[in-house]
Amino acid sequence: MIPQTARLGVAALLAFTPACDDPLRERAIEALGPEVAGVPRGPLHRRGQPCLTCHDGSSEARAFSVAGTVYVTADAPDPAPGVLVELIDADRRAFRVATNCAGNFFVEPADFAPRYPVFVALELGSYRVEMDTPVQRDGSCASCHGEPASRSKAGQVYLYATPRSFDASGCP
């Protein structure tokens, strides 16, 4: 029989002990660095970073199922707003979402929780480009895509293979 005082003590200890965090997750978040000066937390922040590192449903950050950043070309840092990102999952369910002024897009699980593999295409007007390979399991584009390209990293997600004019006049 555990005395009442001991039980109360354990309960108090548990109540005031912070929840155990995932050290790997914490380390991954730290590695992303601080926010960029002048860009507050929100839909426009941290473009090009692996969104689901934080937005994975295990913290106060909104959970995303798929999220990423689209750039105008492969080798320039200009984001591509107004691009439609088409996602088609293993059950042939399609979902479309548009990029914002940072080139960011994000999908919440309540709207679309795909079953992998997921095939991706980008559209702007009548122009369409399809990703060569399907996404197999990771909802963060930047887990595989990012600059600089290397043997384990495909370059950033881009709309046009060659430079061309892009109308981003609706963005600040």
Place this chain on the structure above:
Amino acid sequence: MRRGRLPGLVAALALAACSGADAPPPPSVTPPSAGWEDVSEMLGARCASLDCHGQPGRPLRLYHRAGLRLADVDVPGGGATTADEHAANLRAAAGLEPELFARVVGEGGLRAERLTLVRKALGLEGHKGGAPLAPGGSGDVCLRSWLAAATDDAACASAAEVERP
């Protein structure tokens, strides 16, 4: 006990411990290299994306022209899968369960489901990537034919084409 017998006894026990007392020693079999590049391309197309088996730390780490590259000068999507990458994939596939792999190959590919590689690919065992090869489909035929040292090139080529829905 005479001191002279101890080293021999220890060696015998160590050998028994390593080989397993009940199991016969595995046959000495080298992985079938004939047709492997077709199998490697098929596995690469279906399993080796950068967010899956194209990650360096995975037990079954696979290189592919569209995923992880072996040489620092290569990038995903930047050229064909190289011979060195195919060779590394072969070592990864055969090295997953080397003794069992040798046994399955030595028995002509019979009961290939003994291999985790086959069970996971067909979704017969828990696999985060689901079942990249449909049971009885061209990818399944490709993999089993290779294990039987009679690679079905056409099945491999068909399975290496991943169709968009």
